[in-house]
Amino acid sequence: MRILITGVAGFLGSHLADHLLADGHAIIGMDNFVTGSPDNIAHLAGNEKFSFYRRDVSNYIFVPDKVDAILHFASPASPNPQSKSGYFNLPIQTMKAGALGTHNCLGIARVQGSRFLLASTSEIYGDPDVHPQPESYAGNVDPVGPRAVYDEAKRFAESLTMAYHRFHNVDTRIVRIFNTYGPRMDMEDGRALPNLLKQALLGQPLTVYGDGSQTRSFCYVDDLVDGIIKLLYSEEHLPVNIGNPVEMSILQFAEAINRVTGNQAGITYMDARSARDPQRRRPDITRAHEILKWEPKVDLEEGIRRTIPFFKQKLGLA
């Protein structure tokens, strides 16, 4: 297949490109480098099955050839208020990537008869009052809350995708992506895992906020990409959660990271931050298991081991 990936220079987009190229597909990659980085696709420069166009998917998409599939992964995604490329600092661009970007992609998919896969997110569940979250859960998102620029953009993108499927018969897929980690992740995205891993590699005590009992589920990127590609090849049009359902407390994460990295500096506890982050989020992956025969295979310690070289390189420790 010839596959267009928007946001190809992002964390997930670049891994998707690698895996799909390895499967023998040709990739047309697009990115405007607002949140993605040329570093993430530099290794593909010599690959004749990979071409790259610097474009903003919200404005215009140039497609030089007929594409068999479109994977729409372009969007700011970091919830870190301090990150310049996080959605708090790019609210309008984030909403445009979800609405106009998805609309542009669906327009091409309709005209060209391409399959379309939307990168949606566990954020559409907001601060959930149901655990774990099945795809049928409607979520708890305040449309005028500060995180809504991302959450509602993705909810809108899902609705628009289903509208094109139902009304224009476009062959669509929707993946709801839960927390993911691995090489090429944004080390400044403000999430617990990169913060802790950085501290551990620098030999610092790991900062745990509150008592560390708040939980997270993290999926290693290879598992996630495997699930997304299985969904792409499937016939399923309704949303499918892809994520790791193993829920751990932040304290357990911190201990695992110190164990794997051999960090002796221990843990320091700090006052809980203003609770902008959901206290818990965990995927119900029953549908992924039934429909795609998919489940994650890489456990946390193995995933951390595979992620360390990237972090060391970025930190100048390699």
Next chain:
Amino acid sequence: MRILITGVAGFLGSHLADHLLADGHAIIGMDNFVTGSPDNIAHLAGNEKFSFYRRDVSNYIFVPDKVDAILHFASPASPNPQSKSGYFNLPIQTMKAGALGTHNCLGIARVQGSRFLLASTSEIYGDPDVHPQPESYAGNVDPVGPRAVYDEAKRFAESLTMAYHRFHNVDTRIVRIFNTYGPRMDMEDGRALPNLLKQALLGQPLTVYGDGSQTRSFCYVDDLVDGIIKLLYSEEHLPVNIGNPVEMSILQFAEAINRVTGNQAGITYMDARSARDPQRRRPDITRAHEILKWEPKVDLEEGIRRTIPFFKQKLGLA
């Protein structure tokens, strides 16, 4: 003020134009007549303070003069699957009016320094599990459900409006409009009140589905418009519910309609339809009362009396 109203040929847009013209403002009206009707603004043709441009707000807005305020009311809004102008049959246009239309309006408001008022809806609460619904309720909307094309478009529009307010300092208002009735309403919009009133005026028995215990709250259009204009003149940026909190069973509605119209044909009961409609929805208008000193004044029987002439004319009974 010079005020731009999108969807001016719709039920609410045309009443807003009437009230704002009566207040001394100049109105620039836009509509593409996909759901609005030229009949609704025909009486304004000779008014030199009213100008009209046939435009699709999702594509492009032409603004001939500086506008002091923009009221974005353009959208399909009927939930009737049989209605050609309902959102089930115009899913993409509905999503575009919410996303691209709102984006176009906010762009003008930002450049011109205009106030912007978004017509949002009680539909953003979905099928609520909290009664009555305060503005803080996050709602229960399935982003891939069939009604999502309308619900998510309006949720997105709210988020985008707040993003322009917070990030670009645009002077915004958001009104969440609950069920409204009155002259110029869409008689085919599939809601209970127009269906029952039509039957009563034709001397037919009123059809009540199920046991008639499902409830509704209906606001007379003059009350609603009064609330919206008070919000426009206020300084409130967060969403405000405007609607009538008097909740009645469908059976009570039917009995009131038979009473006011003098219809002797009684009521017939039919099997409950497939329950696509929410069973209950009722506004909590505490904020409207506190912030705007607003509450509805027209009771149901008076509202029905004021609506009858329009229905008689449309039915050829006048």
